[in-house]
Amino acid sequence: TSLIPAVAILVVACPCALGLATPTAIMVGMSKAAQNGVVFKGGDSLELLGRIKIAVFDKTGTLTQGKPMISDIMTIKQIAVASEKNSEHPLAKSIVQHAIDSKIRLSDTTEFVAIPGKGVNAVYAGKNILVGSSRLMEDEGIHTESVKQSLIKFQEEGKTTILVALDKQLVGIIALLDTPKPNAKTAIQSLKKMGIQVMMLTGDNERTAGTVARELDIDKFFANILPSGKSDIIKLLQKEGKVAMIGDGINDAPALIEADV
Ligand code: ADP
Ligand code: MG
Secondary structure, X not given: OOHHHHHHHHHHHOHHHHHHHHHHHHHHHHHHHHHOOOOOOOHHHHHHHHHEEEXXXXXXXXXXXXXOXXXXXXXXXXXXXXXXXXXXXXXXXXXXXXXXXXXXXXXXXXXXXXXXXXXXXXXXXXXXXXXXXXXXHHHOOOOOHHHHHHHHHHHHOOOEEEEEEEOOEEEEEEEEEOOEOOOHHHHHHHHHHOOOEEEEEOOOOHHHHHHHHHHOOXXXXXXXXXXXXXXXXXXXXXXXXXXXXXXXXXXXXXXHHHXXX
């Protein structure tokens, strides 16, 4: 019974300390996270974090380094690279970097358009260039059967495959190996130990996603998902409990907004 008066006295005597404790803890927590490269949506996210049932990770740039190595290029290099010059995507950046390193001269393209979660479109010397996923090629009615075996081989090795088409004719493929971040597996294991379900969400193809998920011990993954589809999946998962989405903001912003944390 003496506890209640004791707390009452404490509240009357030093309301500031109690009033400040929560915001201070949140501020310190948020700035510590920011120092480690993690940005939360808001202060309430920190409180919600304790009630998370599912943690969904973006693949490219979040679980992986986001600085893929070009492992194989089977294409008209200059054109493919030139059309990636204006793209913000980590895949595009590494293709351009590869060109700079290999001293490939970058031609100028016009009419650049980014197709979120699929690739890019540009015009070079009057020709239409498409650079992107198999899905992009299928959507544009471009035949990819001739490279199917190469695609399967690269994807089984966990490589992201990018196809290049010139005036609706497939002219080559680029394979990129984006290795997982060194601490990704440990982070996933720790979450699992806490009883949190870990999943991966990616716009990349099923086979590449599967290889990465197996490497990282992720039980469930969603592949071939466009940016808008990513937020639909979060909505669906929220029926099972609170969901945290961890992403780098490139093609996953709608999902980051939709998630609880
Ligand atoms: P993730 O969800 O893994 O971060 P994205 O949704 O950003 O992947 O992209 C999905 C797929 O679309 C990529 O694996 C790639 O095949 C293709 N893609 C997206 N942007 C580009 C680009 N700028 N150049 C080439 N391909 C791209
Ligand atoms: Mg990403």
